[in-house]
Amino acid sequence: MRLINRKPSRVAAFALGMAPFLAAIIAYAVASHYRRLDNPADKLLPSLPDMAAAFGRMAFTPDRRSGDLLLWVDTLDSLERLAAGMGVAVVLALSLGILIGFIPHARASLAPFIATFSLIPPITILPILFIIFGLGEVSKVMLIVIGTAPVMIRSVAQSVMEIPRELIIKAETLGASVWQMMVRVVLPQILPKLITAMRLGLVPAWIFLISAEAIASTSGLGYRIFLVRRYLAMDVILPYVVWITLLAFILDRLLLMASRRAFPWYHMHGESL
């Protein structure tokens, strides 16, 4: 049988999926082992048990100075910022995206501005945000909003414009007002695509979150890894990176599951990543 027609069984698919992870861990363990043979105090590639111990300390031993369980405090603070930023971005994406995609006058007025605005590298605005909003939470949330909203707005507007014209005309012949078409035809049809836009938007959102925390913060996952960098504490940094990746992965899967559950009609054709 040709290769394109051979499909792996469930077990084989799982094993194949796990193989690269396993290979990476083994490669790391081997490299770490040989470095520590040369120098038992090597900090660059700490052993897996060392990293597990450091991670356990961050998660379960109260910090000597503050008495906090640092991992959970960092995680909570970062997720709050991420949620606030994504929340504002979603509200902007829905309101402006539907206006731009659905109403020609709004499109003429807003589309060129949003397109231009989305080309500004968001990190260049960070100093401006720090000057205007200070070093507090607002500027970090704003950075996430500025980094994700323009792309999400354009993505939503595009989805609205891709709704077949026939459906809009049909709604008009059924007596719908513009507002009714927005809430009963346009919004429900683009919600699954908004979730896709959110899943894509989470990638830059994490980047801007970590950047903002690295530059000016006293808590958060980004703050922690940049803080312990001073002590070459790879045994903390590496588990934190894995932890951040795991959080990002879980958020992505949760959004996908929510979409499958809430919009079954959208997922009836074919498999999606």
Next chain:
Amino acid sequence: MSDQPKVSVQNVAKIYDGTIVLERLNLDIEAGALCTIVGASGCGKSTFLRMLLSQETPSRGQILIDGEVLPSEPTPDRGIVFQRYSVFPHLTVEENLILSAEFDAAPFTGRLRGSARARARDDIAETLERIGLAQARSRYPAQLSGGMQQRLAIAQALLKKPKILLLDEPFGALDPGIRADMQALLTELWRELSMTIFMVTHDIHEAFKLGTRVLVFDKIRHDPAAPERWGATITYDLPLDRPGVQTYPDAKALFALKNTTRGDAPDA
């Protein structure tokens, strides 16, 4: 009303960027006609239907319905069934059918709740039976066959009780057997509702089988050096002899919303 044509097309032309697509269209259609429109690809028959729908406006001339100039945008007095994308993919069969009642009754949310919704569902129960989708009422369009989707689209358009029904190759994507069933259903509904129907088709047999009047669109003059100079027009207008249009009161009641959803909705 009796001597006034239902639809009157007066010297209509459609021009796109200097290319004349349609010109010199003059036509009076009597109420209750089932007018089929045939012609080669690109002869402007769909353009004509879109002008009847106000999806496009005539470059010259005017179209009247019941003696009044068409509004400049699609309105509920003209129902439409397209070849594809005629039903809402995010709504189940039942939700597709009660949607127009919801638009009527709830200007702000466009949504009926509780007892008003239950009444709207009762109102379309007979229609569901009639189009053979009672078993499929809670399925999404993606779970229906092409024929079922078009039956749903036709019922959805008819529930709004339009003055005229426009069909743009409604059965073009269906298998021949299914198409024959759909033609029979359409003929039945048309007889029962004594409605004026325009139907674009590329199937000339279908045009003669269903129509009381067949319009053939074609170019009457052709200039090889400047093909855009001459547009298509109606080259044949064939009234077919048919038994008179009969109406059955019980059938009319079937598609008449019982007018209970209006007025007692939560935010009406």
